[in-house]
Amino acid sequence: MQTTTATQDTPQEGHDAEPAPRPLAEAMKRGLRLRCPACGIGKIFYAYLKVNDYCPHCGAAFHHHRADDAPPYVTIVIVAHVVGTLMVINETFWPDSPVWLQMMIWPVLTIVLSLALLPPIKGALIAYQWAFRMHGFENPATEKRPIETGEPLTP
Numbered sequence: 001m002q003t004t005t006a007t008q009d010t011p012q013e014g015h016d017a018e019p020a021p022r023p024l025a026e027a028m029k030r031g032l033r034l035r036c037p038a039c040g041i042g043k044i045f046y047a048y049l050k051v052n053d054y055c056p057h058c059g060a061a062f063h064h065h066r067a068d069d070a071p072p073y074v075t076i077v078i079v080a081h082v083v084g085t086l087m088v089i090n091e092t093f094w095p096d097s098p099v100w101l102q103m104m105i106w107p108v109l110t111i112v113l114s115l116a117l118l119p120p121i122k123g124a125l126i127a128y129q130w131a132f133r134m135h136g137f138e139n140p141a142t143e144k145r146p147i148e149t150g151e152p153l154t155p
């Protein structure tokens with residue numbers, strides 16, 4: 001009863017056949033929307049940045065992802081460019097803007113942007129690893145939730 005748009009990952013011919021390539025762009029779009037890169041329906045996270053061990057919809061395994069500190073790095077690069085650019089624009093067009101106003105705007109904008117961007121960036125990076133079969137995503141034996149274990153989907 002598979003009602004998903006999941007890609008076929010299993011080899012079609014014997015054990016030596018290469019598994020079908022996974023669509024990188026589609027997977028990363030799903031990750032940006034905080035959805036499973038395999039089916040696009042189940043949620044990757046069960047809390048703000050806590051990753052489900054398995055997709056609640058299709059059972060794709062996420063527990064072996066290694067996003068580690070890449071999401072914060074990418075977030076810092078994006079937020080620094082956005083906020084830094086806005087600060088330069090502000091100084092160019094309103095050089096006498098009050099310091100107290102700038103001290104209220106830039107830190108708050110930095111924090112809000114960082115917190116808003118972290119989950120989608122982490123989702124996209126997990127999807128990237130899934131699409132390239134990195135860090136355990138390459139092993140067919142561990143790519144789906146074990147059947148009949150009775151284990152909960154989330155810790």
Ligand SMILES: [Zn+2]
Pocket residue numbers: 036037038039040041042055056057058059060
């Ligand atoms: Zn899924």
